[in-house]
Amino acid sequence: MASRPERLLRGDDAPLSASFLELFFDLAFVLALTKASDLTAAVVILGGPTLFLLGRTLFSVAIHRRLSWPRVAALFVMSGAAAVLRLPLLAVSAVATGVVLTVVVLDHAGNRSYRRIKNPD
Structure with a gap:
């Protein structure tokens, strides 16, 4: 039994x-x-940089009264990547890193126009 x-x-x-x-x-x-x-895992990998970009964009709008268009475009790219990508996790991580690095380079290039004006003495 x-x-x-x-x-x-x-x-x-x-x-x-x-x-x-x-x-x-x-x-x-x-x-x-x-x-x-x-x-x-892909949502977690892309969610971290997306949350960072969203927070940094809202911070810039609230403090500096300036909207960074590369960050807004990056938010759309990250959202699209989360919906469309069927890549290995390493490739998803590379996409997230590439998008954030592109935002850094474009923001740095845009900040050159905001340099301090020298005092005319």
Whole structure:
């Protein structure tokens, strides 16, 4: 006679091996979990820089009364990348790094026009 937990799962006359259909559904479940975890990781990878860019943009608007258009464009690129990209996680991280570095370079180039004016003495 089978122990109590085994009786709950299978009857006494059921075979002890799994059928092909059960194994197929197990494989499909594992693959679905793998894809969900990749999507979650991609959202986390892109979410950090997106949150930083959003916060920095709102800070610049609140303090300096200036809107940085490269940051706004980068927010759209990051949002689009989260929705469209089906790349490996390393490539998703490279895209996020590239977007943030592009914003840094464009902001630095734009800040040259805001240099302090020398005092005419």
